Amino acid sequence: MSGVTLVETTATDAPEALVHAAGLCGRMAADLGARVIRIEDPGSKPSSADLFLHTGKERLSTQPRNRAALIADFAKEADALIVDPASFAAMPEQSCSAIAVILAMSRDAPERGSEFTVEARSGLLDLVGDPTREPLRLGGHQIGYSGGLAAYLGMIAALLRRKAGLPGGPVHVDLLDVAVWLNWKTLSTASRTGRAPTRAGAAAEWSVVACSDGYVALVYRVQEWEALKTATNDVRLNDERFQTAAGRRLHRGDLNTILADIFSSKTRSEIRAMALSKKLPLGPVWTPDELRDNPHMIARNFLYLVETGEAPVPMPTLPVKWNKRTFAPAIANSAIPIALDPAE
The missing domain is CATH 3.30.1540.10 (formyl-coa transferase, domain 3)
Structure with missing residues (x-):
């Protein structure tokens, strides 16, 4: 993706799942050579997820009141925008040729909900665990990251369509749609047998x-x-x-x-x-x-070091390969956010 410029941003109060989805979409593009400009709020404390998702990006922090104008300026030269519905709606009207990749929680509630509620609505929570107790959220950020992968694929498809002289966007990705797709076996089983699978607990296969x-x-x-x-x-x-x-x-x-x-x-x-x-x-x-020290993981460069300004932190590489080469440097710059003057 060398030569491609992307702008990524999510609203201050955007659901965490959308932040993860947008971040992963941009991170994969950055690993493949794109210039990714992430615009965010100032003063956010870096977390492990933050280091994982935003390594390799140019990170600019600005006050929320200036965010829309800043996005609009960068969007004039960008190939694509990776945004949540609130950020996209706040952008001033302009002649922007960038492809908009808009990540939402669901069609009926674009800016509301969480990974937990999306997992519940899609039926995923009724597959795992003990049926005698309340359901538990799936481990990690499976819906957010799956949404990020869907957004990345949609963005690439749109860029290729544009390259072929066809309309290229916008790209809409709803995490509820993604979760339903992940749970396709339940739909298949229900349509075939008339009964959806449910949590079996101790009686699971x-x-x-x-x-x-x-x-x-x-x-x-x-x-x-x-x-x-x-x-x-x-x-x-x-x-x-x-x-x-x-x-x-x-x-x-x-x-x-x-x-x-x-x-x-x-x-x-x-x-x-x-x-x-x-x-x-x-x-x-x-x-x-044990995973860190496993010889197979070491041979596959599963972890690499991210420079944080204090001490390098090991982070997992993304499953991105091109011509059999993994895109993960020995030590990567975590791209510490640059705070812009509020007046700019």
Whole structure:
């Protein structure tokens, strides 16, 4: 994206999910060589997410009353704008040729809601966890980051259309649409069977259980049941109730209780060795420090150092490659915000 200029901004009170979505869209473009100018409020304290999302950008901070005019000035020369609905609506009328990439929470409430409410409305919260308790928000910022990826792809499509002499925008990305797309299996299952899947809790087909030094994800397919029985060598799994897929579904709670007991005394290393020997997709749950020191992650440059002005901070690289090359410098400048004079 060398030679492409983008302007990114979100309103002071924009939902956090929109901030993350816009930030990831701009970050991916910056990693691929675009000039990304982020306009933000002054005095915001950098967070880990802030360092991750805004590395490689030119960051300009200005008072909210000056933001719209500043965006408009930069937009005259930009190829695309990455904005939330409030920021886009506040821009003065002008002849701007930049493609607008507008990120909203949903069509009926563009500037309201959170990742939690979007996950609830899309049905994602009814897939994971214990059905006897209130639902929990999914870990991390999955909806915001997925929205950022959708915005990036939409922006690239619009830029390519413009290059071909076709209308190129605007691009509208609603996080609720993104979440519904992520939950497409629920829609497919409901349309096919008349019943949507719901939280199964302890009776889920796959579960995470405690082992002697952490946790392990018990993932196995129908064709791997016999290998699992052989690997564990526990007579309780020979129970007649568990010998067919239908029987295992019917008695899943009892089966999971037995499996949790089997693995509770094993270490993650023992489980990994057992899984490899029988070609089972059981997965240990790693800690952040273990991921950092894992030789596979090191070989793939999973982490790189971001300079903060105090001490370099390790950050994950984006899954962006071009001609098999990962775009992650050895040490990247975090682009500390530049405060503009309020009068400018």
